[in-house]
Amino acid sequence: MARPLPPPPECANCGADIPPQAKSCPECGADERTGWRETDIYDGIDLPPEAWDEEPSAPLRDTRRDVGGLPWYWWATGLFLLVAIAMAFLGLR
Structure with missing residues (x-):
């Protein structure tokens, strides 16, 4: 060894x-x-000077579609369940 x-x-x-x-x-x-x-494993990487900026050049946007802090699909699931329960309660199957 x-x-x-x-x-x-x-x-x-x-x-x-x-x-x-x-x-x-x-x-x-x-x-x-x-x-x-x-040498460091990153020594051969030639990064542009912008890579060392402290702040990003453009502000990042939050692209999620949240409603009240919950994703849209949870709202859709809840609405579907409420409609299904209401239909079962009223006997409208």
Whole structure:
């Protein structure tokens, strides 16, 4: 069985100092199973500068169709049940 690699002095994921006999980074949890990468897995991704903006460029809209806090299908189900109960009560089957 291969011996695990010793941890690097500094975590490649978060930059925290790693103790010499540590099994994982005390800050982010990177461990020997990840291979103590010398680089982060996201290093090759070239994101546009807009990706680092704190606020989204356009406000997000809530597209759900809620009525009184409940989705429309629960209102439809309740209405159907009320009509069915009323018809059964009145004997209008």
